[in-house]
Amino acid sequence: MGHSKIRNMEEFAALSGISRPTVSKYFNDPESVRSSTRAKIEASLKQYDYQPNVFAINQNRRTTKNIGIVVPNLADPFFSEIGRRVELACIAAGYSPILQSSHGSPEMERDNLNSLRSLKPAGVLLAPFGRMSDADAVKSFDDDFPLVLFDANMDGIGQAFVGTDNYQSVDLMVEYLCRSGEAPCFFEMKYPSNPNANKRRQAYIQSMERHGHAPRIFQADGEGWNFEEIGRTEGGRFLSAKEFSTNTILCSNDRLAIGMLSAAYSLGLRVGHGADCDLRIAGHDDHPFSQFTCPPLTTIAQDYETIANRAVSELFGMLENNDRLSDRTETTFYGRLIMRDSA
Structure with a gap:
């Protein structure tokens, strides 16, 4: 026979033939009731297809799940x-x-x-x-x-x-960019939304100095979370004015780098690692979309x-x-x- 939907724990306790306090004790901690009682409760849960209101149970606890x-x-x-x-x-x-x-x-x-x-x-x-x-x-x-x-x-x-250890990760990227081509400029937001950006700037400065290069930092106007748009507009402004002093740009995060890739494309600049390329662009974070940009983005993966x-x-x-x-x-x-x- 079918059963109407059980509305609360009292109805479930009555149908399963187990006391309300014992049922409550089970839902608070299944291991706190005897194994035979636990088996009976779990069989009844399956039979009546009952799902307790977890939030209501939690509100009656001093600590919750x-x-x-x-x-x-x-x-x-x-x-x-x-x-x-x-x-x-x-x-x-x-x-x-x-x-x-x-x-x-x-x-x-x-x-x-x-x-x-x-x-x-x-x-x-x-x-x-x-x-x-x-x-x-x-x-x-x-x-x-x-x-x-x-x-x-x-x-x-x-x-x-x-x-993530931003000092290790940025140093890893700077070392790679320096040995594989020109030393990178650093592109970031003037008013970053995340404190990791400040650590990455300091890590970039330390790494560049350790590799015998002068740091070159370029800051984009704008704040908030529209990183791609800021990267596109401000990156495009720097690129158009030919302000970057090397052909390699390390962006503070992948979303800024994605915007920078868009700006380079709109200006007819070829991005990549080769004699026929105008720019190299790298980022940080291994954003889920970074492998699908054009070209795919060199970056640092966080675990x-x-x-x-x-x-x-x-x-x-x-x-x-x-x-x-x-x-x-x-x-x-x-x-x-x-x-x-x-x-």
């Missing part, structure tokens, strides 16, 4: 990809991820953290804006909940940080999966020990050079 994941902008394929990997790692560990985008707005980042408070998350994984973030709001959240930062760091905030898994591991380590880390940890991973036709 919710994990907040906040990224600056899900419209950016870089953050959608790393956010997806963090989300999958949470699901694999039996947690309920809540993925939120701040849509390029530091104010919305603060609002996202405030909304997560009402859900009483077990912990939160945050890719912050950095200097643009409301540091007081992030610090206040850090005081109340386990917080792990990834991708971008904030000094003294969060119990752990996981990201998305390792960063995601380590960030989740740091957070779950705190949750399992029911405590904060005794010392804040910072873990960075090396980037990998991806040589394609653009440089």
Whole structure:
């Protein structure tokens, strides 16, 4: 016989012949009930096709199985990809991820953290804006909940940080560009949205000086997340004025480089590594589209999966020990050079 849809845990308990407190105990922690009872509950779940309201269960706990994941902008394929990997790692560990985008707005980042408070998350994984973030709001959240930062760091905030070693990755690219052709100019935004940009500029300066070259930095007007448009318009302006002092341009990120490729094409400049080419263009991040540009973009690959898994591991380590880390940890991973036709 068919059954009408079960509306709540009380109805499920009555139909399965198990007390409501025992059913609740099972949903809070299946291992906390006897194996025979657990088997009976799981058979009833299958028989009645019942799915409990996870959020309602969580709201009755002091701590929940919710994990907040906040990224600056899900419209950016870089953050959608790393956010997806963090989300999958949470699901694999039996947690309920809540993925939120701040849509390029530091104010919305603060609002996202405030909304997560009402859900009483077990912990939160945050890719912050950095200097643009409301540091007081992030610090206040850090005081109340386990917080792990990834991708971008904030000094003294969060119990752990996981990201890419920008000094290693940029040096790797500069070394390659110098030995394979002319030393690179560096193209970046004057007002970068992400603190990684500042680290990459400093890494470029240090690497150029170590290789015996004078740094040549060119900054694009504009701010925000329209990197491709800024790269196209400002890159085109520099190219038209012949301001770049070498034929090699290292862009602070792949999205700026994609815009620069568009500008070069519109000006009739051939990009690539060969005697018949006018320019070499390289980027950083291994943006999901970088292998499909024309020509395909030389870049630095960040290890998305390792960063995601380590960030989740740091957070779950705190949750399992029911405590904060005794010392804040910072873990960075090396980037990998991806040589394609653009440089």
